[in-house]
Amino acid sequence: MKKIVLTLVAVFCASMLANSQVVSAQTSSSDTNTGKKVPSVTLKTVDGKSFNTADLENGGKPIIVSFWALWCKNCIKELTAINDVYADWQEETGVTLYAVSIDDAQRNANVKSFANSKGWDYEILLDSNQDFKRAMNVGNIPHTFVLNGKGEIVWQHTSYMDGAENELFEVVKKVAKGQSVKQ
Amino acid sequence: MNKVTFFILMLMLTLFVCGYHASAQQGILENASISGSLQTDAQYYVPDKAMGITDSTLNGNVFGMNTSGELNYSVGNFRAGMRFEAYTPALKGFDTRAKGVGIPYFYASYSNKYIDATIGDFYEQFGCGFALRAYQEWNLGYDNAIRGAKVTLRPYKGIKVTGLTGYQRFFWNNYVNILNYDRGLVSGVDGDFNVNEIFDLQMKTQISFGGSFVSKHETGLSKTVSFVFDDSTQYYKLNLPENVATAAGRINVSHGGFGFYGEYAYKINNPSAYNTYIYRPGQALYLTASYSTKGFGVTLAAKRVDNMSFKSKMDASGSDQLDINFIPPLSKQHHYSLPSLYPYATQYNGEMSLKGNVLYSIPKKTKLGGKYGMSIELDYTIVYDIKKDSIQFNGVSMIDQPGTEGYTSPFFAVGDHCLYSDLNLTVTKKFSQKWKGVFSYIYLIYDKDRVEGHSIGEYGVVNAHVGLADVSWKIDNKNSLRCETQWLFTRQDKGNWGTLLFEYSFLPHWFVSVSDEYNYGNEDKDQRLHYYNVSGGYVYNSTRVTLSYGRQRDGLLCVGGVCRYVPAATGVSLSLSTSF
Numbered sequence: 212m213k214k215i216v217l218t219l220v221a222v223f224c225a226s227m228l229a230n231s232q233v234v235s236a237q238t239s240s241s242d243t244n245t246g247k248k249v250p251s252v253t254l255k256t257v258d259g260k261s262f263n264t265a266d267l268e269n270g271g272k273p274i275i276v277s278f279w280a281l282w283c284k285n286c287i288k289e290l291t292a293i294n295d296v297y298a299d300w301q302e303e304t305g306v307t308l309y310a311v312s313i314d315d316a317q318r319n320a321n322v323k324s325f326a327n328s329k330g331w332d333y334e335i336l337l338d339s340n341q342d343f344k345r346a347m348n349v350g351n352i353p354h355t356f357v358l359n360g361k362g363e364i365v366w367q368h369t370s371y372m373d374g375a376e377n378e379l380f381e382v383v384k385k386v387a388k389g390q391s392v393k394q
Numbered sequence: 395m396n397k398v399t400f401f402i403l404m405l406m407l408t409l410f411v412c413g414y415h416a417s418a419q420q421g422i423l424e425n426a427s428i429s430g431s432l433q434t435d436a437q438y439y440v441p442d443k444a445m446g447i448t449d450s451t452l453n454g455n456v457f458g459m460n461t462s463g464e465l466n467y468s469v470g471n472f473r474a475g476m477r478f479e480a481y482t483p484a485l486k487g488f489d490t491r492a493k494g495v496g497i498p499y500f501y502a503s504y505s506n507k508y509i510d511a512t513i514g515d516f517y518e519q520f521g522c523g524f525a526l527r528a529y530q531e532w533n534l535g536y537d538n539a540i541r542g543a544k545v546t547l548r549p550y551k552g553i554k555v556t557g558l559t560g561y562q563r564f565f566w567n568n569y570v571n572i573l574n575y576d577r578g579l580v581s582g583v584d585g586d587f588n589v590n591e592i593f594d595l596q597m598k599t600q601i602s603f604g605g606s607f608v609s610k611h612e613t614g615l616s617k618t619v620s621f622v623f624d625d626s627t628q629y630y631k632l633n634l635p636e637n638v639a640t641a642a643g644r645i646n647v648s649h650g651g652f653g654f655y656g657e658y659a660y661k662i663n664n665p666s667a668y669n670t671y672i673y674r675p676g677q678a679l680y681l682t683a684s685y686s687t688k689g690f691g692v693t694l695a696a697k698r699v700d701n702m703s704f705k706s707k708m709d710a711s712g713s714d715q716l717d718i719n720f721i722p723p724l725s726k727q728h729h730y731s732l733p734s735l736y737p738y739a740t741q742y743n744g745e746m747s748l749k750g751n752v753l754y755s756i757p758k759k760t761k762l763g764g765k766y767g768m769s770i771e772l773d774y775t776i777v778y779d780i781k782k783d784s785i786q787f788n789g790v791s792m793i794d795q796p797g798t799e800g801y802t803s804p805f806f807a808v809g810d811h812c813l814y815s816d817l818n819l820t821v822t823k824k825f826s827q828k829w830k831g832v833f834s835y836i837y838l839i840y841d842k843d844r845v846e847g848h849s850i851g852e853y854g855v856v857n858a859h860v861g862l863a864d865v866s867w868k869i870d871n872k873n874s875l876r877c878e879t880q881w882l883f884t885r886q887d888k889g890n891w892g893t894l895l896f897e898y899s900f901l902p903h904w905f906v907s908v909s910d911e912y913n914y915g916n917e918d919k920d921q922r923l924h925y926y927n928v929s930g931g932y933v934y935n936s937t938r939v940t941l942s943y944g945r946q947r948d949g950l951l952c953v954g955g956v957c958r959y960v961p962a963a964t965g966v967s968l969s970l971s972t973s974f
Contacts, residue, residue: 247427250468251505253554258648259588259602261552282727282953295766295824315722317522320653320684321751324691327651328753329769340519341529348431348464348973350532354936367936369971372899373866373874 246363249276250346254311255337257323262336264343271360272305273386275379277333278344278352280314281321286353289371293379294331300380304387308333313344313352355379359386366392426469431973433532434461437485442964444923445945458485460492462532464499476500487951487960488535489713491565498563499539510546515539518558519720520584520606524659524678524702525642527720528562534951534958538715539563540580552591552602556584562706562716577707578612580718599649609639610706610718617709619671619796623788632671632797638664640676640704640719653684659719661704665796667711668703669743672800676701678721691753695724696746700780700803703742712847720956724749725775725816727952728836731911732880732891733860736840737952738814744780746808749773766824775816779809779844812855815839828868836860842887846950858884872901883915890915906930911947923947929967937972 251265267274279286290310293300300306310331312322316339326335338344347356350369357366357379366382368375385392436459441448459482466475477499484492501514517539519527530537542560549555559581561569567576584606589595615634620627642659661676682695704719721740724747728734752772756763782801784791793801818836825831838860842853862880869875878895895909911925927944948962 247429250473253548258600259646260600261554261588261591282729284729291822315523315720316519317680317682317722317724320655320682320693320695323653324684324686324693324751324753327686328689328691328755330688330755340517342517345517346466348429348466350431350433350971350973351938354973367973368933369936369938369973370933372901372905372933373876374868374871374899374901377871378902 246359246365248363249358250343252338252343252346254343255319255339257319257326257335257337264336264346267309267358267362269305269307269360272307273360273383274358274362275306275308275383276311276347276356276358277308278311278313278338278347278349278354280312280352281318281325282314283352285371288373289353289355289376290331290333291329292373292376294329294333296376296380297332300383304383306383306387309336310334311336311338311343313338313341315339357382357386357392360389426467428465428467429974430463430465431971432461432463433969433971434459435485435967435969436460437963437965437967439486439963439965442945444920445962445964447962447964455483455486458483458488460485460488460532460535471504471506472502473505474500474502484535486963487958489565489715492535494566496566498537498566508548510544512544513542515541515563516544516558516560518544518556518582520556520582520608521604521642521644522657522680523720523722524657524680525606525608525640525704525719526580526582526584527717529720531953531956534953534956536715536956536958537563538717541569550592552588554586556582556586558582562718564707564714564716577710577716578610580608580610580706582606582608599647601645601647603643603645605641605643607639607641608704608718609637610704611637612706612708615708617665617671617796621787621795621797623790630797632665634665634708635663638662638704651685651687653686654682656681659702661702664701664704665708666703666705667709668705669701669800670794671796672701672794672798674701674800676704677805678702686753689755689757691751693749693751695749697721697724697748698746698780698805699740699742700744701742701800722956723747723775723777725777725814726751726773726818728818730834730862730864730878730880732862732882732893733818733834733836733838734952735882735891735949736838736842736856736858737950737957738775738777738816738840738845739950739952739957741777741779741813741845744782744803744809745777745813746780747775747777749775764823764825766826768821768823771818771820771822773816773818773820775814776812777814779811779813781807781809811841811844812839813841813844829865831863831865833864834860834862836862854886856884856886858882858886874899874901878909888913888916888921903932903934904930905933909944913947936974938970940967940969942967 249264249267254262256262310333314322319337353371354369356364359365382392439456461480464477476497478497480495481492499515501512503512517528528538528540540560540562544558546556564577586604589601613636617632618629620629640659640661644657647654657680659678663673663675665671665673677700680697684693699721706716706718710716723738723740725738755767755769758767780803782793782803784793785799787798816838820834822832838858840856842856843850860882864878866876876897880893882891891913893911897907899905907929909927913923916922925945925947929942931940943966945964950957951960
């Protein structure tokens with residue numbers, strides 16, 4: 212029983228800290244967003260080329276990084292919903308979306324085929340060994356990050372509910388204008 | 395609670411505090427950053443007479459909680475981290491050996507353009523994993539991390555060479571127990587070569603290939619097996635190999651929308667509990683070809699697996715998690731609960747499978763596609779066992795006799811038993827700005843006895859038809875309602891099922907759902923149960939909290955083709971996850 216209580220206390224404190232960090236970031240955020248740099252991990256593109264995540268770059272425009280997998284229903288719903296409005300988002304903010312698949316390597320061909328058939332205009336990256344997922348502290352997917360023009364993580368969100376892409380776009384618009392993102 | 399555990403908990407808390415301050419203040423050191431995550435799943439179990447759960451079956455085990463917290467610290471090219479885990483005790487359905495509190499995972503690494511070096515615990519996958527795959531899946535309670543050293547070199551563009559050595563995690567077993575022959579040492583090397591990058595070829599065709607060699611070194615092995623000849627039983631002490639190796643090669647070619655991937659692995663004799671101590675070498679071959687263009691994709695794949703179980707402990711059981719390699723199933727990983735009632739997991743002792751998948755998006759503004767288009771997926775997988783011919787030993791013919799070559803098997807011959815077949819059609823359609831839906835039909839054949847390892851005839855072969863619809867209604871910018879209904883029809887196993895689910899979400903933070911899975915076709919009238927569930931949740935950025943109450947049916951839970959058994963339970967669950 213003691214163990215349970217202590218673990219609960221630890222969990223509670225840790226989650227409070229995680230949240231209080233969020234609050235303090237909110238109060239201290241200035242006009243320009245600052246955040247953590249994306250860790251450097253070498254992934255593959257669907258064509259088998261190497262891609263280093265430290266090279267995530269979009270000419271000073273915002274970037275969305277979204278973790279997904281073929282078995283993840285809500286990931287596919289989110290990416291499909293975004294795809295319907297992606298052209299508008301790009302026109303307005305210049306955003307680029309990187310869809311990082313964490314499927315096992317055997318399904319690489321299916322990932323390419325799936326993304327292509329859905330007409331997704333995203334950059335598809337393969338994180339078969341889940342190195343990038345671990346480095347970004349992603350637990351359950353979908354998990355989505357927004358990066359500012361300097362490639363720093365300024366916003367993140369887990370899970371997807373119908374219509375949540377609108378909130379994501381509000382964040383992207385603010386980041387594109389260099390405004391603070393309250394998180 | 396002993397002192398060590400208490401110390402670990404305090405250390406974790408201190409680190410979380412430091413983590414918070416460091417990340418809030420842009421680092422104690424310039425450019426340093428701390429990040430981490432936390433997940434806890436707790437469940438309180440109550441008696442439920444209809445489900446056969448009483449106070450005496452619960453026997454005081456009314457609570458389970460799995461917690462994991464991970465912390466990573468990086469400065470410049472250095473990176474270090476650890477994971478804290480507490481199972482106090484583990485949730486029902488997780489291995490009882492998972493119970494415990496501690497830090498099973500920690501590492502320090504250095505990386506630059508040419509090298510990645512890690513000391514401590516690490517995960518890795520060579521190719522598709524036929525030779526080596528160490529990974530972790532929280533929801534399955536699976537973790538076969540390797541503790542040791544790993545170095546990846548990138549001496550020249552397009553060339554990557556990885557070498558590693560270490561011992562796999564075995565629940566909370568001390569790594570010192572290795573001296574007591576508790577598990578073997580795993581070592582491996584892998585090379586990955588991208589031809590276009592090496593030779594600076596600016597062409598549409600992309601070619602890369604790779605190869606790996608993985609060995610297991612295990613000492614102190616001993617096993618005696620029995621042979622029956624003319625009614626007399628004789629005992630033999632097996633001469634067991636201390637070193638077992640697997641070699642694998644792979645090639646990947648793509649040309650615009652065309653793609654081809656092939657991988658072959660060969661394992662030398664590896665008598666083990668899993669293959670009934672036969673000396674036959676193992677083989678696995680996987681081939682896939684695909685073509686896709688915008689709006690259309692087709693994939694074909696074939697696979698043969700023969701005696702390819704490879705574990706770092708000779709007498710490991712299936713649940714020991716000491717797998718060195720991993721061969722995922724080809725079949726589609728279903729998104730909904732009823733088709734997942736009969737999930738397929740690769741049969742390492744032998745299977746042959748074929749898969750075809752066609753995806754087509756009917757363009758927008760056509761008669762069928764409507765204003766928003768419509769996408770169709772047709773998918774088919776069929777799996778047979780391999781043909782096994784008996785071998786002669788001292789004039790007696792036998793199959794799978796411990797201590798022999800086991801059997802012979804022609805490479806291209808298919809066995810007599812269809813283990814699994816899955817034909818499914820899915821249509822995804824957006825009707826308007828407010829309405830969209832997913833509709834599926836699935837036909838499954840599932841040899842429950844052979845796939846799940848029951849004695850033949852216990853459950854038989856299940857033939858099931860499943861129909862489902864998942865419709866979403868976006869009421870306005872903040873509110874949406876989702877309704878899901880699924881129907882499974884079968885004359886075998888537990889008979890017919892029907893489910894209904896409503897999920898209401900109030901953006902951006904809240905959701906509630908109510909669902910019922912009804913086993914109305916069960917032959918046993920007392921087992922025609924409603925598996926109801928009510929749940930609510932709150933999402934704030936990367937934090938998610940879910941609370942639910944209801945019944946959970948027994949069955950297999952699978953993530954990425956790896957499954958674990960979940961027992962029937964009734965109770966309250968609380969789940970919390972966050973990352974920073």
